[in-house]
Amino acid sequence: MFPVRRIRPSRLLSPYVKAFEERVQRLDATVVLRPLPARTEQFLEFYLADRYRVRDIASGAIETAPQAVLVGLQTYRRVDVLLGGALRLFTIQFTPTGFSALFGPSTAQLTDRALAGGDVLGPEVALIAERLEAAPDLAARAAIIEAWLAPRALAQARDPIAWAARRMTALHGGVRVADLARAADLGERQFERRFTRAVGVSPKRYARVLRFREALRLKAEGVEAGWASVAQAAGYVDQAHMIHEFQALAGDSPERLMAAMAPARETVVPVVGNLQSGQPAGS
Structure with missing residues (x-):
């Protein structure tokens, strides 16, 4: 098990x-392969010690992740990651429309891609990485990001597409x-166009990945024992439909x-704290 501390x-x-x-883990004598199937998460991840190595499924080529990587929604198993060494990762997990709202560019540009954070967001990402590496703990790192993102958040209006994406996720x-x-x-x-621009994929494709991830969760957590029960609980027509979707995604x-x-x-380790003030952290 890989512990994840979350705030x-x-x-x-x-x-x-x-x-x-x-995520903090030491794998000095071991390399662990982690498959990365389809998933809805969009995140910006900083490597504060050793970095992941990424193996392309199609070509077999292996590359080292950049210091900060921006990952969009993934609609199929494009890469696997190889975990080894001293790992210390800090991750900003965005809501379905969060990245698009804060940073502007269409999130569809990130779908099925992982890009160096600095290439998309500019040189300030390297400065943020330096501050994160020097920070003493998770709460301090979260405060650094709060101060960085708060001015962008203050400029946003309420968005019906963000509500719809949250509803679909729930x-x-x-x-x-x-x-x-x-x-x-x-x-x-109009809804489909705006949803695709904000989330990165069409509503139907987003729902397809959500259903797949729910099937994985039900099985991993033992909520449903057999795969036929998992298929029914996750909303598939039948087990054959679910198997087809696993092959595709x-x-x-x-x-x-x-x-x-x-x-x-x-x-996930129980929440170590939160930042519930309405003001930017660190202000």
């Missing part, structure tokens, strides 16, 4: 950031696009994927 953002940032996370994709468009007071085509069967993911499975 929640302030109320000001909560529409844009789900959590700040820290229901694991089990909601009709037409119903969301109606609730957002938008035409269906992870390149493997459910059983083989779960076995491959087991050695690098993460476990």
